[in-house]
Amino acid sequence: MVTVTKPEKHKKFENLVNAYSGWLHRYAYWISGNRTIADDLVQETYLRAWRFLDSLKEESAAKSWLTTILRRENARRFERKQFEYSDVELDSLPATQSDFDARPEVTALRIALKKLPATYREPLILQVLEGYTLEDIAEIMSLPRNTVATRLHRARQKLKHQLENDERISNELS
Amino acid sequence: MNCLETRRLTLINPQDSHPARLVHLQECASCNRFARKLVAQDELIKEATKVDLPEGFAARILLNQSLQSASRRPTRWTWLGLAASFLLAIVFLPTLIEDSFYSPFETELVAHVSAHNVFSKNAHDHVTEPERIRQILASAGTEMPEDAGNIIYASTCVIDGDVMAHLLVENNEQQYVVFVMPQSAVAERSFSHADWAGQIARVNNRSIAVLNQTGAGLQPATTVFSEQFAQPLLTKRTI
Numbered sequence: 505m506v507t508v509t510k511p512e513k514h515k516k517f518e519n520l521v522n523a524y525s526g527w528l529h530r531y532a533y534w535i536s537g538n539r540t541i542a543d544d545l546v547q548e549t550y551l552r553a554w555r556f557l558d559s560l561k562e563e564s565a566a567k568s569w570l571t572t573i574l575r576r577e578n579a580r581r582f583e584r585k586q587f588e589y590s591d592v593e594l595d596s597l598p599a600t601q602s603d604f605d606a607r608p609e610v611t612a613l614r615i616a617l618k619k620l621p622a623t624y625r626e627p628l629i630l631q632v633l634e635g636y637t638l639e640d641i642a643e644i645m646s647l648p649r650n651t652v653a654t655r656l657h658r659a660r661q662k663l664k665h666q667l668e669n670d671e672r673i674s675n676e677l678s
Numbered sequence: 679m680n681c682l683e684t685r686r687l688t689l690i691n692p693q694d695s696h697p698a699r700l701v702h703l704q705e706c707a708s709c710n711r712f713a714r715k716l717v718a719q720d721e722l723i724k725e726a727t728k729v730d731l732p733e734g735f736a737a738r739i740l741l742n743q744s745l746q747s748a749s750r751r752p753t754r755w756t757w758l759g760l761a762a763s764f765l766l767a768i769v770f771l772p773t774l775i776e777d778s779f780y781s782p783f784e785t786e787l788v789a790h791v792s793a794h795n796v797f798s799k800n801a802h803d804h805v806t807e808p809e810r811i812r813q814i815l816a817s818a819g820t821e822m823p824e825d826a827g828n829i830i831y832a833s834t835c836v837i838d839g840d841v842m843a844h845l846l847v848e849n850n851e852q853q854y855v856v857f858v859m860p861q862s863a864v865a866e867r868s869f870s871h872a873d874w875a876g877q878i879a880r881v882n883n884r885s886i887a888v889l890n891q892t893g894a895g896l897q898p899a900t901t902v903f904s905e906q907f908a909q910p911l912l913t914k915r916t917i
Contacts, residue, residue: 514836521736533729550739614726632723657689
């Protein structure tokens, strides 16, 4: 009798794609600064994940595992291109985006986030969007916990200062 | 806890649940205002960082993985596996000859269809959203046809490492199982196996397999479906 081969691995992989490709794409965009690169990073991440899928023992660890892979893929991009994180310029999001929030305070915050150095922006994205703890972020970014705390502290401080310069934002938040 | 420490913890995480911080926030209006601003700022960050997912993104990832697997170079283990298979083939040659009337591909298609048993339930239970059908067809490298009203079930399936669209489609009041296979090099042929009859056709570098249990109307249905699913996917970027 002939059976369909590798169905469990494929099913597991498909579940990972359906569950986390949205988050990974958003994260990739905010660390790479470019939608095309973000697409490629997620594709590369999943190709690597497929190769090492057997090493993922716990489903609950899948998101952090994929996030770490994506981060390493992004680092490889820098190794290949020989440029620094500070060179990253976030491209503009298209105005046609279906759920694009065009409120002035959101636009101002988007601009402020783009101006924020990547080293501060990344832990902030991980914490605010996905609720990662300091320990999780430290593991994903291979940094000491205190360094992550300092970066989050500075990230919010810088954002707050930038936004407070904009009176509209200040009024909205107060 | 004093104001300085409260604000330090709040900047690290406005949702921090440190008991002393929470007590201080209840007692100090200034720090409370400071914390509320940061909580509001975090809420705005969630909105500000939204990025639209490209159309058919998940399907493209699955297709990419499938193509990558298919083009992977053989490793040392592959060669060892082939050698072992060769030895087994010699040992079990008589049995293999007996079973060779049906190629593995046909039997896998039939095994997959039998496992899903899509004819066993009311067809209306399987109606899928047009957007979902479009994504499924995209995963098989095919554009959504202009008239997709005859598709009553659709899913993406993986058979022997290939991602393909698995459809249940109506033609002349009969239902047919249709597999749309991207870049599949399956030769055109008819087959019959385990109560199923089928026909495989080549369309624009892809293969379409059409199956039913009676064998009735297969030829005209295959012609209709070949035209219906002939349009290659127009992607923005090469995968």
